[in-house]
Amino acid sequence: MSNTTDWPPLPPTLARFRTYGNQYAEGKDKAAVYDALRGRLLFKPGSTFNDPFEGKPHRVPAFDEPAKQRAVLEEYLLMIARDSGMDSPNKWVETQFRGKTPAELTAAMIEAAGKADNDQIHLLCLMHPNAISTSLPWSHYADAHCGVCIEFDTSIPPVGFALPITYTTEYPTLKVPRIVEPTNAGMQKAFLTKAIDWHYEQEHRVLRLLIPDAGISAHLMVEWDGQVALARADIAKTLTLGVKMPQPLRKELVEWTRTHAPHVQVFQAALHPSRYEVTRTRIS
DSSP: OOSOTTSOOOOSEEEEEEOOSOTTTTTHHHHHHHHHHTTEEEOEEGGGOSSTTTTOOEEEESOSSHHHHHHHHHHHHHHHHHHTTOSOHHHHHHHHHTTOOHHHHHHHHHHHHHHHHHHHEEEEEEEOGGGGGSHHHHHHHTTTTTSEEEEEETTSTTGGGOEEOEEESSOOEEEESGGGSOHHHHHHHHHSEEEGGGGGGOEEEEEEEOSTTOTHHHHTTSEEETTEEEOOGGGEEEEEEOTTOOHHHHHHHHHHHHHHOTTSEEEEEEEOSSSSOEEEEEOO
């Protein structure tokens, strides 16, 4: 269900690692797991990234020639003024240029754009199922193997709109003002690019755009409860319990899943006897 034909096909499932019963979470991580197993998927604003390099594209003027840059800036500002219903759009545009060169106005727009983009996009971050057999995601996101991993069906929205991350050594480049390229394309560049150090995650993201005329990207074919997507309950396919999950928590979660999400297959993770690899055995 990918929203563009330019991306490779999705795997049958995508995975999310989570803590469960962490002493510092005060039960909130348990509630998050229960929600996910019932198809309630929390999207978080781009401004909540824990990596300061995230969502920081390299913004540059659309044109090197001042006259061309001024013309496209005027076009962009007029569009904003008209969309806002201003009485005198041309006069407002003139005030924006007053005392500023095209380069100075572009610089001001670049500064404002970063803040706006981070607030206008919400994301659901997932990983390729291949990551389940590797150690680092369990260590980083599942409480050092004491947590869980949940797989979601990519044929069901909103997960079906997931797009793969591109890993690189340089920021993506975006042109300012943004009307010189489609808004969706610009945001995809900004939020589907990460430092190459993260490549082990094999991450995919579902992007929800909270901007005018976002179309299907605003609702992703599901109902919403604030920042929570209300997907079909059967979107959760498997639950894997971490190698080091305490036995009381295992028993509790398995029983909860049998009662409230019986369609979910439950697996127990284990250490491979001869390789640095996580294996799984179905237990329910």
